[in-house]
Amino acid sequence: MAAQLPDIITLEAKEMDLYTNPLEPFWETFSKRKPNFKITENCKRGYVAGWAIKDNQLILTQIKGKHYARSLFFGDKLVELSMKKLFPKSKSNYILANWYSGKLRIPAGPMTQYEHYNYNSRFEKEIIITVNKGNVIKMVTLDYTQQKLVVNLR
Template sequence: MKFKILILLSIFSIIQIFATGQEPDKIIINNKEYDLLNNPLEKYFEEHPDDHPIYGNKLSEFKQYKNGEQMIYFSTSNSRDYIATFKIENAVLSLVDLKIRDLNSEKEDFVSVYKKLFGDQKIVLNYSGILVVPTGKLIEAADFGYSSLHEQYQLVTINKDTVVREKDLNKDDFIKFKFRQFAQYKKTEEYKTEFKKYIQDWEESKKSELSKENTRRMSKKEIAALKKKYEQPPTEDYINGYFFTVDNPDFVIVDY
């Protein structure tokens, strides 16, 4: 097991150059705002696509972009295209704000669209999972995913928007939790689907990059380097390292 962990951690460090750090959502607990290393709205938007601030149908200002009349650009540091703010009050998780980048701002400021989307309606997230809230000092920053390391964390288990457990963990116990959660994640159908998709994407990328169309202006040396890059498919350990870095299997409930 220790050997597997060492392999995963070494791959984890290599993958830093391929993934991008993400702007986190926010959560208010006991009237204090923290970063939230989960994205509870993602599943909600899968089930309610019209409510998505960018890709839904409720905000008229985005019609010209969805129709292809204009291009819309967002930062790679926010692949969600929004920042949500949640609140835990009376042991209930709720959404209290939703912001997107202001398209009219040269400084890429964020503007709230919560009222435009939902009015005074209370949103039922129907979220179940383990929320990860860093509460301690930042020890090691990492520009990929949500992989920065902090001294202290608060974990909160949610069942259909209701808090059922919470606990403070130091960094060592948090890392142990992450490995336990990932081990269980590997047993899920979601993992199997993502693993298969990763291999398929790699094969499609290989076919595209080695195509005559892509290599016709390359030198022999460049083509040889590209062929070497795709000489062997990614190993299971490499793929697991990538998933460990960028995936967020918060739906996998484990002990902590």
């Protein structure tokens, strides 16, 4: 499997790669049927989601991906998935990721080792954010060059 396109997260006004896919547990948590996304070699999940940390909460801000939708007369049709289609009852432009609990891995600094598989490449630093039901619990920066752990108080 090829290296995968990561999701994107905005952290302290900076857009960064996100080497975790917090939208994946959504389908199971809410017993939703995952759309039949058009997959590619470098994006097996078929979409790229945009995220942000806002007021110590993990927020889904966008989703980009195409999926096959049933058409009565023309068979499956490839259409763009939107936030409105995914969350039709929401009146907001973003969604609190209250289904997600786990760690977010954000690479920072130059790449030190490339791996042509999933998200296995290594970087000088990594930011690890612990999330519980959409709420940020802890954020730490692992600095592999200094062999140091920095706890970011929020």
